[in-house]
Amino acid sequence: MARKSVLENCDILIVGGGMAGTGATFEARHWGRDLKIVCVEKANIDRSGAVAQGLYAINCYMGMQWGENQPEDHVRYARNDLMGLVREDLGYDMARHVDSAVHMFDEWGLPMMRNKETGRYLREGKWQIMIHGESYKPIVAEAAKKSADKIYNRIMITHLLMDETKENRVGGAVGFNMRTGDYHVFRAKTVIVAAGGASHIFKPRAVGEGMGRTWYAPWSNGSAYALPIAVGAKMTQMENRIVLCRFKDGYGPVGAYFLHLKTYTQNANGENYEKKWYEKTKELVGEYIDHHPTPTCLRNHAFIQEVMAGGGPIHMVTKEAFQDPHLETVGWENFLGMTVGQAVVWASQNIDPKYTNPELTTSEPYVMGSHATCSGAWVSGPEDISPPEYFWGYNRMMTVEGLFGAGDTVGGSAHKFSSGSFTEGRLAAKAAVKYIQEEKANDIKVSDKQCEDFKKIIFKPLDNYTVGRNEITGGTVSPSYILPIQGLQRLQKIMDEYVGGITYNYMTNENTLKKGLELLDWLQEDLENVGAEDYHQLMRAWELKHRTLTSQCVTEHTLFRQETRWPGYYYRGDYMKLDDENWHCLTLSRRDPKTGKFTMEKAPVYHIVDEKEKKEAS
Numbered sequence: 001m002a003r004k005s006v007l008e009n010c011d012i013l014i015v016g017g018g019m020a021g022t023g024a025t026f027e028a029r030h031w032g033r034d035l036k037i038v039c040v041e042k043a044n045i046d047r048s049g050a051v052a053q054g055l056y057a058i059n060c061y062m063g064m065q066w067g068e069n070q071p072e073d074h075v076r077y078a079r080n081d082l083m084g085l086v087r088e089d090l091g092y093d094m095a096r097h098v099d100s101a102v103h104m105f106d107e108w109g110l111p112m113m114r115n116k117e118t119g120r121y122l123r124e125g126k127w128q129i130m131i132h133g134e135s136y137k138p139i140v141a142e143a144a145k146k147s148a149d150k151i152y153n154r155i156m157i158t159h160l161l162m163d164e165t166k167e168n169r170v171g172g173a174v175g176f177n178m179r180t181g182d183y184h185v186f187r188a189k190t191v192i193v194a195a196g197g198a199s200h201i202f203k204p205r206a207v208g209e210g211m212g213r214t215w216y217a218p219w220s221n222g223s224a225y226a227l228p229i230a231v232g233a234k235m236t237q238m239e240n241r242i243v244l245c246r247f248k249d250g251y252g253p254v255g256a257y258f259l260h261l262k263t264y265t266q267n268a269n270g271e272n273y274e275k276k277w278y279e280k281t282k283e284l285v286g287e288y289i290d291h292h293p294t295p296t297c298l299r300n301h302a303f304i305q306e307v308m309a310g311g312g313p314i315h316m317v318t319k320e321a322f323q324d325p326h327l328e329t330v331g332w333e334n335f336l337g338m339t340v341g342q343a344v345v346w347a348s349q350n351i352d353p354k355y356t357n358p359e360l361t362t363s364e365p366y367v368m369g370s371h372a373t374c375s376g377a378w379v380s381g382p383e384d385i386s387p388p389e390y391f392w393g394y395n396r397m398m399t400v401e402g403l404f405g406a407g408d409t410v411g412g413s414a415h416k417f418s419s420g421s422f423t424e425g426r427l428a429a430k431a432a433v434k435y436i437q438e439e440k441a442n443d444i445k446v447s448d449k450q451c452e453d454f455k456k457i458i459f460k461p462l463d464n465y466t467v468g469r470n471e472i473t474g475g476t477v478s479p480s481y482i483l484p485i486q487g488l489q490r491l492q493k494i495m496d497e498y499v500g501g502i503t504y505n506y507m508t509n510e511n512t513l514k515k516g517l518e519l520l521d522w523l524q525e526d527l528e529n530v531g532a533e534d535y536h537q538l539m540r541a542w543e544l545k546h547r548t549l550t551s552q553c554v555t556e557h558t559l560f561r562q563e564t565r566w567p568g569y570y571y572r573g574d575y576m577k578l579d580d581e582n583w584h585c586l587t588l589s590r591r592d593p594k595t596g597k598f599t600m601e602k603a604p605v606y607h608i609v610d611e612k613e614k615k616e617a618s
């Protein structure tokens, strides 16, 4: 069938119109008045990404204007939470700019809650401020729409294009429209990948009737990692997956409950179980357990140990706080602006938190760079603070020239959240404009042949299905193709059983990881035969391929780091202790685009913030 190709040439191409993508699109216009700026979004930019349903808090705001926090404080906080391993240059750079982004949200009409006594933003915790955030996403989308030359909705980007005149330089991206089936080619001078994190690579707790119910957005399919990995960009800390403590079955967030409502957790006997596990945890991680606040993974660790020891279920004690009508309202509104499903689950289970303490759970693992972990691309930091190993010319540029990242895409800089991801998008876009203005993107050549080759690859799942469907009389099992859902469940089972998922309480080791890698290789081979019956399934097929490549990278990293750095996120049973002597470092991977083989190396961790202060003091 002749398929329509739609060609677009632009200066800056932004892949993904979520928080980071809208920030990048907005800022690109500020610095690049005469540049052609295009943003491509898989869903619809008005309601896409992890913030689609809204949020109840902006989790990253310094409050520098009121002397509440300084960027250095945030770096120390993130470093502590991540058991010492973050890119402090990136975190500092984000933190020093994040307040200005939040002030713009305020100006654009995002309803911010105010402290009645001080007039300042109402704090939920040290870093969080409370919002009426149901319309958070449409508000930032409007800023992007006014800034871009064009926003393309419903187009999934599947591959990056590479320059044919200069090695290791990006030249654009290709994808397809999942409503019309048109093939889209975007030739671009720079590309900013802002395509969100990765859910559904590990088997979720909710299967069968609850399939699709996950904590992170189910449409976050790892494109943010797969696109750069496929062209040989280096990745960092991909082993640093996150496991969340959330309300059971609905994954409702607990932040506002802990911080604002001052609720707390207890085991089935009404005991404070965290204390019980102190000594044993200290044997594994040493003095890290004495840090304040207790790192998130260590709190998970106590939860998991308690449940394994038979002390579950773990409950959130809501009955006390909910006696206060104001706190009761806040407790419910917290879900209505962000996770309506949790309220529905409670209704279905006859749980009123005023009278019943709801159950908590630890989720399946997710991979992302913007929340409380820092998996993602290895990018250059800012010129003024990054040491030489962290700096190669343009802020947030990956190890592929002209290819930038922001938000979940970028590794090493956790705790950015919505506001920090938007901010990082702005930083990446400013650098991308500079890259073009300094003529680093001249004479890029992307041949028609490169584009035509991708066209055949992208639509192959439709052909697989059309032919293979004739070989069976009915049903979904074919000798010639596998359907995306079948491939997804196979991927999730491999990751769950071999790479540290829920089935074995997040446990893995060298033997299981090697077996996992072998099985992922076979899966990759079989994905050549994935079949898609329509354009929507074609999207599912490509989501699966991106998830699988991301998973391979996660598994390679997990195998490389021979220690258990974050108990509560995962355990290397063969190296159960944290090992600062050998592993106080960042891990880096690169997949050779020609052979598909990964190579691993270590990169130093620099504690820039306190070094700076030590120098100033001397």
Ligand SMILES: Cc1cc2nc3c(=O)[nH]c(=O)nc-3n(C[C@H](O)[C@H](O)[C@H](O)COP(=O)(O)OP(=O)(O)OC[C@H]3O[C@@H](n4cnc5c(N)ncnc54)[C@H](O)[C@@H]3O)c2cc1C
Pocket (backbone or CB within 6 Å): 015, 016, 017, 018, 019, 020, 021, 040, 041, 042, 043, 048, 049, 050, 051, 055, 056, 057, 058, 059, 060, 155, 156, 157, 158, 194, 195, 196, 197, 215, 216, 217, 219, 220, 221, 223, 224, 253, 370, 371, 406, 407, 408, 409, 416, 417, 418, 419, 421, 422
């Ligand atoms: C349940 C939950 C609760 C959270 N709570 C808070 C909170 O209370 N406060 C807070 O500040 N932050 C919170 N966060 C974090 C915040 O939402 C993220 O940090 C932020 O959205 C990350 O921004 P991003 O742009 O990297 O990803 P996203 O905002 O997810 O955007 C990624 C975009 O890329 C698009 N995309 C993906 N793949 C492709 C592709 N191949 N081609 C084209 N487009 C693609 C997606 O459709 C999406 O629009 C929460 C997140 C979740 C999931």
